Amino acid sequence: MDLSSAMPNKNSSGLYIVLISVHGLIRGDNLELGRDADNGGQIKYLVELAKNLGQHPEVDRVDLLTRQVFDAKIADDYSQPMEQISDNCQIIRIPCGPKRYLRKEVLWPHLDAFADRALKHIRSVGRAPDVVHGHYADAGFVGAQLASILGVPLFFTGHSLGRDKLQRLRENGMRDETIDKQYNIWQRIEAEEYTLDLAATVITSTQQEVDEQYQLYDNYQPERMVVIPPGVELDRFHPPGRRKIQAQIKNDVERFLQQPKKPMILALARADRRKNVRNLVIAYAQNPELQEKANLVLIIGNRDDVEGWEKDSIQVFQEVLMLIDHYDLYGRVAYPKQHAPDDVPLLYQLAAKRKGVFINPALTEPFGLTIIEAAASSLPVIATQNGGPVEIIKNCRNGLLFDPENVDDISNKLTDAFSDSGQLRRWAKNGLAGAHRYYSWSGHAQHYIKTLNKLFKTQHKRPLHQFNRSRLPTIDRLLICDIDNTLIGDGASLKRLLDRIHQSDEHIGLGVATGRHLSSAQQAMQEWEVPHLDFIISSVGTEIHYGPQSVFDGGWARLIEYRWNAEEIRFALKSLAGLRLQPRSEQRPFKVSYFIDPHQAPSPKEIKRFLRQHDLHVNVVYSHGSFLDVLPMRASKGSAVRYIADKWGIPFEKILVAGDSGNDIDMLRGDTLGVVVGNHTPEVKRLRGRPRIYFAEAEFAQGIIEGIDHYDFLGRGRTPDDDEVSDLMVSQNLLLANI
Ligand code: GLC
Ligand code: MG
Numbered sequence: 117m118d119l120s121s122a123m124p125n126k127n128s129s130g131l132y133i134v135l136i137s138v139h140g141l142i143r144g145d146n147l148e149l150g151r152d153a154d155n156g157g158q159i160k161y162l163v164e165l166a167k168n169l170g171q172h173p174e175v176d177r178v179d180l181l182t183r184q185v186f187d188a189k190i191a192d193d194y195s196q197p198m199e200q201i202s203d204n205c206q207i208i209r210i211p212c213g214p215k216r217y218l219r220k221e222v223l224w225p226h227l228d229a230f231a232d233r234a235l236k237h238i239r240s241v242g243r244a245p246d247v248v249h250g251h252y253a254d255a256g257f258v259g260a261q262l263a264s265i266l267g268v269p270l271f272f273t274g275h276s277l278g279r280d281k282l283q284r285l286r287e288n289g290m291r292d293e294t295i296d297k298q299y300n301i302w303q304r305i306e307a308e309e310y311t312l313d314l315a316a317t318v319i320t321s322t323q324q325e326v327d328e329q330y331q332l333y334d335n336y337q338p339e340r341m342v343v344i345p346p347g348v349e350l351d352r353f354h355p356p357g358r359r360k361i362q363a364q365i366k367n368d369v370e371r372f373l374q375q376p377k378k379p380m381i382l383a384l385a386r387a388d389r390r391k392n393v394r395n396l397v398i399a400y401a402q403n404p405e406l407q408e409k410a411n412l413v414l415i416i417g418n419r420d421d422v423e424g425w426e427k428d429s430i431q432v433f434q435e436v437l438m439l440i441d442h443y444d445l446y447g448r449v450a451y452p453k454q455h456a457p458d459d460v461p462l463l464y465q466l467a468a469k470r471k472g473v474f475i476n477p478a479l480t481e482p483f484g485l486t487i488i489e490a491a492a493s494s495l496p497v498i499a500t501q502n503g504g505p506v507e508i509i510k511n512c513r514n515g516l517l518f519d520p521e522n523v524d525d526i527s528n529k530l531t532d533a534f535s536d537s538g539q540l541r542r543w544a545k546n547g548l549a550g551a552h553r554y555y556s557w558s559g560h561a562q563h564y565i566k567t568l569n570k571l572f573k574t575q576h577k578r579p580l581h582q583f584n585r586s587r588l589p590t591i592d593r594l595l596i597c598d599i600d601n602t603l604i605g606d607g608a609s610l611k612r613l614l615d616r617i618h619q620s621d622e623h624i625g626l627g628v629a630t631g632r633h634l635s636s637a638q639q640a641m642q643e644w645e646v647p648h649l650d651f652i653i654s655s656v657g658t659e660i661h662y663g664p665q666s667v668f669d670g671g672w673a674r675l676i677e678y679r680w681n682a683e684e685i686r687f688a689l690k691s692l693a694g695l696r697l698q699p700r701s702e703q704r705p706f707k708v709s710y711f712i713d714p715h716q717a718p719s720p721k722e723i724k725r726f727l728r729q730h731d732l733h734v735n736v737v738y739s740h741g742s743f744l745d746v747l748p749m750r751a752s753k754g755s756a757v758r759y760i761a762d763k764w765g766i767p768f769e770k771i772l773v774a775g776d777s778g779n780d781i782d783m784l785r786g787d788t789l790g791v792v793v794g795n796h797t798p799e800v801k802r803l804r805g806r807p808r809i810y811f812a813e814a815e816f817a818q819g820i821i822e823g824i825d826h827y828d829f830l831g832r833g834r835t836p837d838d839d840e841v842s843d844l845m846v847s848q849n850l851l852l853a854n855i
Contacts, residue, residue, distance in 0.1 A: 130176030131568070133169055134238070134245040134262070136255040137162045138212075138230060139220035142182045143193045144201035149457065150386070150418075154220050157485060158275045161346055162251060163201070165564075168347070168557040170205030172565050177204050179241070181234055181255075184209035187217040208237055221300045223254055224307075228671045231261040235589075236765040238266070244589045247271055247568055249319075253278060253304045256311030264667040267584040269316035269571055274325075276482065278304040279332040309335050316571055319564070321345050321483045322504045329482075342567050345507075347557030348488040355494035355548060356465035365452065365459040366466060369413055372450035379410040380472035381530065382463060382495070384486050387417045387429040387436075392500075392520050394435055396477040399526035401443035406527065409534045410472060414451040415463060464493035471540060473498050473533050477520050481505055488555045491547030496540055498529050512550025514543040584664045588650055588764050591625035593829065596653070596757055596783070597820060598775035599630040599637060602793050604644045609818035614646065616821060620830045627760070629653035629753040631739065631779050633704055634661055651760065656737060656745045656779050657753035658706035660760065672759055673706070676751040679733050682708050685746050688730045693717060695744065706751055712744040720744065739778030740797055754782030761788075772829050774820045776800065784809055791823025 140154040141147075142162060148155050166180040180201075185194040193199070194217075199207040210233045213226030238245065249271035250259025256272050263270035278301050285295045295301050312318065312335035319342055320326050326341045370376035381400070385391035393416060400412045414436065422430055440449050455463070467474060467490075474490035476499040481487075483504040487497050491508070497515035499505035509515055516533060518525045533540065553559075575583060595617065597603040604610060617624055627650050630637050634654045641649065651662045658676065660669035685708050689695055694717025698709040718726065720738040727734055727746070735747040753775075761771055768787035775784055775792065778799040784790035790809035792800055793816060803809050810826045812819035828834040 131174055131246045131565070132177045132179075132241070132243055133175060134179050134181060134234075134248045134259075135162060135166055135169075135251065136181045136234070136249065136259050136262075137251040138181075138183050138227070138254045138258060139218075139223060139252070140182075141185070141190065141194050141217070142180065142207060143191075144199055144207065152219070157483075158251060161275070164347060164349065164557050165560070166205050166207075167202050168561040169564065170202050171558070172561045174565055174569075175204070177241070178206075179237070179245075180205070180207045181210055181237070182207060183223070183230065184211045184215075185217045186215040190217050210234055210237065220252075220254060221298075224300060224303050227254060227258050228261075228674060231258045232671060232763050234258065234262055235265065235763055238262075239589050239765045242590055244268055244585050249273070250311060251275060253307040253311065256315075257307040260311045260314040261670070264314060264665075265586060265662050265669070266589065267586045267663050267665065267667070269568075269575075269583055270311070270314050271317050271319055271568075272311050272315040273319045274308065274330070277329050277332070278308055280329045283332070309333060312337070315340065317342055317567060319344050319567075322507050324503055324506065325482065342563075344560055344563045344567070345555055346483065346485065347560045348485065348492050348551055348555050350492055350552065350556055353461050353464065353489045353492040353551075355544075356469045361462060361466055361469065363459065363462050365455055365462055368452040368454070369450045369463075369466070372447070372452070373411050374447035375411070377470065379534065380467045380470045381410050381412045382415070382467040382472060382474050382490075383413070383477065384415040384460070384463065384474075385476070385478065387425070387432040389428060389432055390479050391416075391432075392477045392479050393432065394439065395520060395523050395526060396475060397436055397439045397443075397445075397449070399523045399530065400449070401439065401445055402523065403527045403531065406530055406534070407445075407448055410530075412445070412449045413463075413467070414449065415455055415460075416451060418455065419453050460489070461493065464490050464495050468493050468495040468544065471537070473515065473530070473540075475530070476500055476505060477518075477526060478503070479520050484508055488551055492551035492555070494544040494548045496533065496543035496547060498526075498533055508550075508555075511554045512547050514547030514550060586650065586663050587623070588625060588662075591623045591650070591766070593622060593770040593833075594625040594627065594650075594761075594766050594772070595820075595824075595829070596627045596629050596771065596773045598753075598777070598780050599628050599632060599640055601776045601795060601816065602774050602780075602820065603628060603646065603817055604640060605795070606816035606818065607644070609814075609816050609821065610644060610646070613817040613821050616824070616830065622830055624830070625650045625766075627651040627653065629657065629757060629773070629775075629780075629783060631656045631743070631745065633701065634659060634666065636701075638666075653753060653756045653760075655704040655707045656709075656747055656751070657756040657783075658704060658747055658751045660756055671763070672756065675759070676706055676748040676755075678748065678750060680706060680748040681732065682706075684730070685727065685732055685734065688727060688732060689723070689746070692723065692726070698743075706748050708746040710744045710746075711742055712738070714741060717744075737779045739799065741799075743778075745779065752782045753779060754784075754786065757783050757788065758786070769833070772823065772827060774823060789823075789827045789829065791820055791826070793819030795819070 140159045142159050147159055166178050169175055170178045197209050210230055212230040244266050245268055247269050248259045248263040250256035251273050252275045259270055282301050312333055317340055323343050326338055330336055473496045476487055478500045481500050481503040487499055487505050487508050490497050491512050491514050499517055500520045501517040509517055516529045518529045637652050637654050653660050660672045694713040695710040702709045720736050724736045733749050735749055735752055737745040771788040773783050773788050773790055777797040784803055792811045794813050795815040810823050812822040814822045824830055
């Protein structure tokens with residue numbers, strides 16, 4: 117058995133990083149930024165992060181997982197399952213839910229499917245990642261599932277947070293009900309809490325996010341948070357050259373202005389109330405001295421058709437037009453109708469050439485990427501004192517902060533800026549240096565990898581964060597055994613079996629499927645000295661846990677809970693003779709278990725029919741002539757095995773299952789390779805002669821060994837042809853013989 121994948125990086129020299137960002141539209145270039153609320157800064161951030169991590173010398177491979185979308189209304193690019201964006205870095209598109217493009221608020225029901233498919237992708241890579249990094253609540257949720265199942269650390273970046281949004285919407289007077297209806301906000305907050313609980317490290321862009329936004333969460337653990345600001349694309353944003361700027365956008369600006377050569381106050385923001393362009397216009401309007409010195413240039417969204425905008429945005433835009441008219445600012449304020457993404461660097465350069473400033477008047481600005489872009493273009497900055505700009509200006513020393521709600525303050529700081537040209541020149545220089553020093557993507561990647569390495573080094577000090585890498589991504593076959601009277605019962609043969617598995621060169625996964633509950637199964641494994649299990653299917657298939665940390669498979673629980681009502685089942689069965697509830701410890705969320713006296717009680721079939729008549733749709737499993745388990749319709753050991761096979765993408769003919777009694781029957785049937793040990797109970801006899809079920813002579817674990825040899829399971833494998841089955845047996849219509 118190969119255990120090397122349990123250790124970080126033994127198989128390959130470098131790190132393998134999985135980034136996840138579910139919503140929006142991501143491709144290698146030509147991002148559709150601003151297309152809708154789901155295509156903001158986050159998608160840009162991810163593409164840059166992925167590329168730059170890929171370039172780090174310690175990194176082998178970066179996969180950026182996002183949702184695959186087939187939609188006539190959007191480009192075909194987003195339907196490609198894979199897009200290489202650099203040598204060792206690719207976008208992997210994973211289908212989930214409907215094929216069409218969906219907004220993030222409605223993706224929640226499809227995230228389990230995303231996680232399962234992501235696991236399959238990771239299996240196809242054949243190696244567990246060194247870190248899984250979820251972005252935003254939805255991918256945080258997916259990442260948390262993957263990381264815990266894979267036993268690797270989880271990184272999380274919220275980008276923006278539900279509790280913060282909830283607070284703001286409430287302040288605006290929106291009712292909770294409306295908020296939830298529109299934004300599915302509680303689902304989001306739940307996902308964030310869950311992710312924050314599991315994250316080994318939370319990466320934020322500013323300290324303010326940590327102190328003010330993450331602080332709102334129950335699972336606030338600032339010691340796990342690291343501030344790594346995003347970078348700016350330094351090859352796109354740079355100071356103007358000596359040459360004259362010649363571009364359409366320049367004409368589009370200048371046609372508004374009486375004296376276009378005057379310095380320029382440049383603002384760049386969506387028409388959104390929170391961007392607070394209104395106070396900027398008033399501040400400018402009330403300051404004639406400032407108007408003498410500088411023009412005001414407002415880049416507030418592309419206006420193909422303002423009618424198509426959201427109501428709020430239209431209002432913001434109308435207000436700006438009315439203010440310009442009211443204060444008669446014609447000839448001093450420009451607000452071009454259109455600008456292309458490539459115009460943005462030119463606008464900063466134009467403002468820099470004109471010895472102007474960039475202004476960000478937002479009520480709060482979570483990060484302030486535009487401010488760094490301006491800095492990198494050697495354009496001084498005057499910015500809001502709420503949020504990210506505080507740290508940027510502290511680092512770069514390239515301008516002033518103001519209180520965005522105080523019009524006089526905005527006006528004074530602008531006057532101040534234009535009163536000292538030496539100071540303006542210094543700010544321009546400092547900003548350029550600061551952007552390179554603090555805000556390069558390569559610097560971000562370096563800090564990121566350092567954080568990850570530190571985590572690996574110190575994990576032993578944090579008991580909650582010891583990563584036990586799952587072997588499941590690397591195994592190529594799977595042995596699943598029932599515990600009682602199959603795996604255990606005879607110590608000597610069990611030892612022989614474990615030795616065989618251990619000595620094999622193949623990558624064999626080992627799991628058990630049992631009627632016992634989890635802790636009882638674990639106890640048995642300890643007593644019988646069965647070492648490492650990749651998973652435990654317990655309580656007759658109703659629960660699945662992975663690895664040494666017993667990570668619960670919530671996806672399985674969600675799948676089986678359909679139509680399940682344990683209380684009503686117990687109530688209905690009270691009236692039947694011959695049934696006695698098993699002890700409390702055997703009753704599980706998805707398992708109601710009885711002792712059955714077959715002489716007094718109706719047959720299992722009749723019991724099932726009886727429950728159906730009470731509109732209770734269940735699975736009934738009879739074992740050892742004395743146990744009766746009532747389970748959700750979709751649950752059994754067999755369906756749990758098939759779920760695992762599907763989740764991990766392991767073909768059935770590479771799975772060997774072994775059992776001895778009634779609750780093993782449905783896992784023995786089907787396309788997996790079945791082995792019935794010699795000491796089986798009478799219920800199992802009827803499987804004789806069925807395809808792919810081998811009845812061993814030998815008992816207990818020796819029977820499993822015999823089965824392994826029969827199928828040459830540890831060698832090249834021998835899948836029996838289905839026509840080996842005797843005609844006699846097939847004719848007995850055993851397909852329906854569950855109970
Ligand atoms: C195990 C369980 C018991 C169950 C039986 C048959 O003995 O402890 O609750 O009824 O298996 O599945
Ligand atoms: Mg058994």
